[in-house]
Amino acid sequence: MPFARSLRSQSLLLFGGSLLLMLLIALAGFALLSRELNRYQSLVEGPLERLVEIDDTHLSFKIQVQEWKNLLLRGSDPDTAERYWQAFLTQEKEVDQRLQRLATSVDEDLRPRLTALRAQHARLGERYRAGRSAYLANGRDPRRGDAEVRGIDRETAEGFATLVAELHGRTAAQVATIRAEAQRDILLGGLALLLCGGGLLFLGVRLVERRLVDPLVACARQLGQLARGRFGERLPVGRDDELGRLTQSTNLLRDAAVQHTHDLRHQAAEVEALSALLAAQLLTEPGQPPRDVDTQTLKDVSRRLADVARDLQDAATQRQD
The missing domain is CATH 1.10.287 (Helix Hairpins)
Incomplete structure (x- = not known):
């Protein structure tokens, strides 16, 4: 067959096949890394985004509590007090809406906790309204308003903090897993390339030595003997290239x-x-x-x-x- 009669075709097949195999292994390594990048992108677009939203909700809740304190401390003027109360209501509504959105987007095991946190926040709003009524009924006395709601925000704030800390832990664990798997894929890809390259090098050297170097050395040795007047034995002929x-x-x-x-x-x-x-x-x-x-x-x-x-x-x- 033409392939067996052409040393050039055999050499092209050897080196071309080696390069193709190395390329396939490299592409497989890139595919593994691409999978890890997709996982990291999913993490960024999923849990990390939810974590940022919960952090923002926690911050909005703190602003809501601060607006209540502004009402008590700086609300001696009716217009100023109304402005602080409207700011309080705006923050309250924003916190409620954020909690409602988060309850539909987080993992299912966290949804009951967010639902309970939202209900707790709603009850907290009722207590603040009762505190405002006491504050107004006693001539805008901040002590009477504060007595109605003193310390009620602590449990909700701790709920936010616990939820944020847990999501931080989960996200850190997922990032560590992705990093470990990416490092493992890089190591496996590198080892595969190294082993494949070493194997192909050994195989190539053996094939070149057996198929090219040994016949050339035998022919050179025979010609050298003929030049010195010695004939030696006939060389074995088993190839048609x-x-x-x-x-x-x-x-x-x-x-x-x-x-x-x-x-x-x-x-x-x-x-x-x-x-x-x-x-x-x-x-x-x-x-x-x-x-x-x-x-x-x-x-x-x-x-x-x-x-x-x-x-x-x-x-x-x-x-x-």
Whole structure:
């Protein structure tokens, strides 16, 4: 198949697949962090917003109590007293409306407490009205007005404070949970990236070493042996890609060198035999008469030497081509 015959495609698959896997792990980590951000946003838009509203309601209640004190301390003038009383009623109405809205938006386990706090605040308003009536009936005497309502706001104020403290605790616990889970997700994402990167690095090194480096080293070693006149063993060919074709070409070069060496040895042996035959025809021992030269033998030796020379020249020409 084309993929198995292309080292470039295999390399692209290895590195591309590694990058894709790392990207998927990174995206998974971002998705986890995005989930924690959404949870934190829900916390901000939910419990934290309710907490701010309860704090504001508590502040409005304190302003309401302060307006009552202003009525007692600075209400000697009828117009001024009426102005402070209207401010008191405005704050009372605002506190009641806030408590009514909160009772429908907080968690269900807190709704009974807010409902009870609203009812308590309503009873508190009746007591303040009775105190105002006593205040007016006794010639705007602040002591008589204060005697009717002295300390009645303490329980309501403590109810607000307890509710605010509890919501603060719940919100802090949720923030701590979100922070811990976000840190855990960051740690897990980092470990996943580290392990995946290490595994891919190890796998990539092993694959590159086995599929690329080892075949190149084997081919280089074989060519080095051929350069020194050694042939060694044929390299195993089990691939059909570029390195497989390189290995096959190295084997062909090795086989050609072996065959060429065999031919040279055969021709050298033949030349040696012809030389011996020629020496037997032409050379004589000292003191012996010259031998009769066989002309046909000399012609045969000459023709055979010419054939060997032509074969050597043809072989050299083929190697150059």
